[in-house]
Amino acid sequence: xxxxxxxxxxxxxxxxxxxxxxxxxxxxxxxxxxxxxxxxxxxxxxxxxxxxxxxxxxxxxxxxxxxxxxxxxxxxxxxxxxxxxxxxxxxxxxxxxxxxxxxxxxxxxxxxxxxxxxxxxxxxxxxxxxxxxxxxxxxxxxxxxxxxxxxxxxxxxxxxxxxxxxxxxxxxxxxxxxxxxxxxxxxxxxxxxxxxxxxxxxxxxxxxxxxxxxxxxxxxxxxxxxxxxxxxxxxxxxxxxxxxxxxxxxxxxxxxxxxxxxxxxxxxxxxxxxxxxxxxxxxxxxxxxxxxxxxxxxxxxxxxx
Amino acid sequence: xxxxxxxxxxxxxxxxxxxxxxxxxxxxxxxxxxxxxxxxxxxxxxxxxxxxxxxxxxxxxxxxxxxxxxxxxxxxxxxxxxxxxxxxxxxxxxxxxxxxxxxxxxxxxxxxxxxxxxxxxxxxxxxxxxxxxxxxxxxxxxxxxxxxxxxxxxxxxxxxxxxxxxxxxxxxxxxxxxxxxxxxxxxxxxxxxxxxxxxxxxxxxxxxxxxxxxxxxxxxxxxxxxxxxxxxxxxxxxxxxxxxxxxxxxxxxxxxxxxxxxxxxxxxxxxxxxxxxxxxxxxxxxxxxxxxxxxxxxxxxxxxx
Numbered sequence: 001x002x003x004x005x006x007x008x009x010x011x012x013x014x015x016x017x018x019x020x021x022x023x024x025x026x027x028x029x030x031x032x033x034x035x036x037x038x039x040x041x042x043x044x045x046x047x048x049x050x051x052x053x054x055x056x057x058x059x060x061x062x063x064x065x066x067x068x069x070x071x072x073x074x075x076x077x078x079x080x081x082x083x084x085x086x087x088x089x090x091x092x093x094x095x096x097x098x099x100x101x102x103x104x105x106x107x108x109x110x111x112x113x114x115x116x117x118x119x120x121x122x123x124x125x126x127x128x129x130x131x132x133x134x135x136x137x138x139x140x141x142x143x144x145x146x147x148x149x150x151x152x153x154x155x156x157x158x159x160x161x162x163x164x165x166x167x168x169x170x171x172x173x174x175x176x177x178x179x180x181x182x183x184x185x186x187x188x189x190x191x192x193x194x195x196x197x198x199x200x201x202x203x204x205x206x207x208x209x210x211x212x213x214x215x216x217x218x219x220x221x222x223x224x225x226x227x228x229x230x231x232x233x234x235x236x237x238x239x240x241x242x243x244x245x246x247x248x249x250x251x252x253x254x255x256x257x258x259x260x261x262x263x264x265x266x267x268x269x270x271x272x273x274x275x276x277x278x279x280x281x282x283x284x285x286x287x288x289x290x291x292x293x294x295x296x297x298x299x300x301x302x303x304x305x
Numbered sequence: 306x307x308x309x310x311x312x313x314x315x316x317x318x319x320x321x322x323x324x325x326x327x328x329x330x331x332x333x334x335x336x337x338x339x340x341x342x343x344x345x346x347x348x349x350x351x352x353x354x355x356x357x358x359x360x361x362x363x364x365x366x367x368x369x370x371x372x373x374x375x376x377x378x379x380x381x382x383x384x385x386x387x388x389x390x391x392x393x394x395x396x397x398x399x400x401x402x403x404x405x406x407x408x409x410x411x412x413x414x415x416x417x418x419x420x421x422x423x424x425x426x427x428x429x430x431x432x433x434x435x436x437x438x439x440x441x442x443x444x445x446x447x448x449x450x451x452x453x454x455x456x457x458x459x460x461x462x463x464x465x466x467x468x469x470x471x472x473x474x475x476x477x478x479x480x481x482x483x484x485x486x487x488x489x490x491x492x493x494x495x496x497x498x499x500x501x502x503x504x505x506x507x508x509x510x511x512x513x514x515x516x517x518x519x520x521x522x523x524x525x526x527x528x529x530x531x532x533x534x535x536x537x538x539x540x541x542x543x544x545x546x547x548x549x550x551x552x553x554x555x556x557x558x559x560x561x562x563x564x565x566x567x568x569x570x571x572x573x574x575x576x577x578x579x580x581x582x583x584x585x586x587x588x589x590x591x592x593x594x595x596x597x598x599x600x601x602x603x604x605x606x607x608x609x610x
Contacts, residue, residue: 128459129459130458130459142543144543146456151451151456152545153435153544153545153546153547153578154433154434154435154545154546154547154548154578154580155545155547155578156545157542157545157576157577157578158543158544158545159543159545160542160543160576161542161543163542163575163576164539164542164543165535165538165539166473167473168471168472168473168535173575175575175576176575176576177538177573177575230470230473233470233482234469234470234539234543235543237465237466237468237469238447238449238463238464238465238466238469238539238540238543238544239458239463239543239544240457240458240459240460240461240462240463240464241458241459242458242459242460243459268482270468270478270480270481270482271462271465271468271480271481272462273458273459273460273462275459
């Protein structure tokens with residue numbers, strides 16, 4: 001396998017990030033032989049993804065490919081069950097189709113899981129056995145990782161910190177419950193509170209205004225950070241992670257929301273063992289790194305089989 | 306090791322339960338060669354425990370002993386750090402002391418953990434990889450087990466369902482937080498509500514009155530079951546167990562509190578994957594069974610070493 005390469009493709013609604021790495025290297029972060037962003041793909045996705053894979057790996061011997069998708073996938077069959085951002089993929093057996101086009105094995109995985117694995121192993125969770133990653137954005141996704149592997153429970157649905165109820169009887173959540181963390185800290189909830197206070201723009205503008213001590217922004221961000229702290233205290237009681245890594249669109253630029261929440265957790269913890277609560281380190285590349293790692297593992301499995 | 310026996314001693318405030326089992330048998334539930342309850346031990350605990358061990362195992366070759374303690378123990382050194390029910394043990398190196406008296410290796414473990422392991426492996430969790438056990442009593446203890454082993458987090462403190470906040474800003478908990486499940490569902494909280502409604506006796510009398518449709522008991526038990534359901538929904542979101550096993554003093558006799566809570570969880574779940582929520586099966590023997598299993602594992606380690 002020395003000399004061979006593997007490719008991770010992180011497919012998003014507006015672009016595809018890729019990382020080409022050596023298939024032969026050991027357990028560390030898959031170093032980029034090539035890395036970049038391609039424009040979003042429209043129709044005939046398997047064909048355009050195959051074309052991208054060929055272009056990126058030109059001149060290299062490709063051993064395996066992994067593709068991260070924003071949505072629900074069936075990893076065993078390589079099928080995309082439902083993808084809200086890339087609806088053209090819904091129901092497609094993307095793994096087998098792409099594998100037939102490229103002539104190499106192809107894995108399909110969820111993009112959030114790929115990013116969580118990368119952050120836990122080689123990002124802000126590096127060196128810690130027991131990591132909880134949190135992605136703050138429109139929704140709030142969580143993953144609990146032990147020894148770099150996602151501990152996803154009996155039915156694959158553990159880690160849903162966004163759907164911990166922090167305000168009983170509160171606003172209706174998209175999940176059907178009331179008062180989930182997501183109804184208070186998701187980007188739409190923050191935008192709503194910000195606009196109601198006279199602020200312009202989205203949750204990002206709110207966080208930027210908070211960084212400038214805008215008096216309209218301060219109470220909103222403090223309240224949001226307190227809700228996050230409440231949910232994290234519940235997480236510490238039930239899961240007791242060694243580190244909590246906070247990433248996602250909302251956390252990537254203005255880190256003060258996370259700092260504020262970490263401060264509240266430290267103040268309000270009682271019996272809890274408070275771990276470091278830190279920002280993610282790999283940023284928007286986490287998904288591509290984790291996907292390249294999955295492609296590397298796939299190549300190793302194929303060689304071993 | 307064939308022909309040898311192991312002994313589990315489950316030490317409580319008012320009695321010691323014991324189970325003598327074969328050291329040589331495989332992974333199944335340690336069958337009782339002898340089992341029973343001895344009166345509580347007072348002074349000179351290591352000496353009286355050693356005496357009990359000798360009496361129970363008379364005529365058998367003893368290979369190892371494990372002792373379960375109601376309190377905080379340091380398993381590595383065999384020391385009891387703090388035991389509220391058996392204060393005579395506080396700070397004693399019970400494992401080494403007992404080992405010196407008996408001439409066999411001795412393990413010390415927490416009684417709740419021993420019971421959780423037994424329920425998960427051979428009680429109501431048998432056959433399920435991913436089990437959450439809950440003990441309802443004065444306090445509320447939880448353990449998450451994967452493949453029969455407690456997944457206790459980065460600092461050994463995962464599973465604290467009793468300290469999930471279900472009523473923000475509520476009553477002050479012994480842990481220092483407000484509105485923990487334990488402040489609403491622990492035996493003292495139920496007794497307080499029952500006595501305030503004119504009921505006599507403790508939480509057990511409340512649950513018995515509920516079973517007879519006493520109109521003073523019904524709303525109290527329904528409210529308590531709803532709080533338990535709220536905490537279990539949070540557990541499902543974060544941990545996603547394959548089965549929830551509810552035991553402990555409060556759940557052992559009148560099961561209707563658990564049935565009621567399971568009904569609320571089923572009604573109110575949204576995205577959650579709802580596992581069976583079932584009563585514990587081993588009852589008050591769970592601790593002795595789990596402790597005998599620990600003694601058997603200790604004997605196997607000693608042989609292998």
